[in-house]
Amino acid sequence: MYDLILDHISRHIRLTPAEANRFTSVLRHRKIRRRQYLLQVGDVSQYENFITKGCLRAYTVDAQGGEHIAMFGVEGWWISDLFSFLTNTPATQNIDALEDSEVLSIEKSDLEKLYIDVPEFNRLFRILLQNAFVAHQKRILASISQTAEEQYMSFIARYPTLDQRVPQHQIASYLGLTPETLSRIRKLQAKK
Amino acid sequence: MYDLILDHISRHIRLTPAEANRFTSVLRHRKIRRRQYLLQVGDVSQYENFITKGCLRAYTVDAQGGEHIAMFGVEGWWISDLFSFLTNTPATQNIDALEDSEVLSIEKSDLEKLYIDVPEFNRLFRILLQNAFVAHQKRILASISQTAEEQYMSFIARYPTLDQRVPQHQIASYLGLTPETLSRIRKLQAKK
DNA sequence: TCCAGATCTTGATCTACATCAACGTGCTTT
């Protein structure tokens, strides 16, 4: 149950067995069925979620009802509405499952206690944030400087597994394209 | 000299006078003239820089020579090529000054020692990263879901001072627009 | 089994924004 997350953590910080137990003891295991919400707009996000199985997405819904995907997550990734989680404000994103999934969730108050009891966790979450920050920065620069086709090619180069698992129109939404445009890009690419 | 940065820090963590001294003792004060580089593509970023005066920008240059602005920074903000800094790889961004500026720079090895000696700094930089992360996420969602005009209106709403200080074509570059398009958007807005 | 919805594709048309080009103004540098 905890193998994946402990392995994930051990890449960044070293824990004693006691500390590892301290950590896993506050994790809550949850199963999320396909199309089921992990978080809905308006709720306050209580948890940081580590995905142990399946695939989820975080997305906003605009005034016209259009969905815009902020991030995907698969096994070994974290997913949450970080802003809601950090500031205790209502979430602006929905998170739901694209496949039957399982997550390990840590509650905010538990995480804060953990920071105090095992200071290394400050370091861990700082590193995770750094990586996420850098990924976001690349995504921004891509979106302001690349064509739709270039962005899609970068996407499949960086996330080849996601391209296989996720419906095409969800990827279009992630890239800020219409499904039709992505379909045409793929058709052109197939010829090359 | 250190008033601004100590005030900035005190919003997030509480330091003893000794810890504050420990911190300021590793800061390096630098003056950067308008158009002068703080960091150039290819160099490894050695510093995190806190701006005490002036205005800087971080930007990439694409194959066609086009500049794409990753971020602006003014007094009270941090600026760096975080990826280069964290991974000791050559920077992919230039940072230069849009006005005569001054920064306080902390070197990577000093920061790492600081994390050990004063663990609260882990917390500080985690919080700073969280804020930056959230800002980036909003920018991504804006760029994939809003029109050019909407993005510009959001920009001036969020950064009214930047809109005053920064040349218009730099803002266009930040938003991923051409200077002509931004000029036309502003003309339309003026009528409203 | 059958129906409804989800997904993807293809074509026709539209439009937001880019590109190209010219010009005015006000700094900076000498």
Next chain:
DNA sequence: AAAGCACGTTGATGTAGATCAAGATCTGGA
């Protein structure tokens, strides 16, 4: 004071990608 940039504006035209519409598969639920 002159020359040269940097910066912004405006107009004409081009194009990437959106929108609208229709149809083909496929899938899951009653």
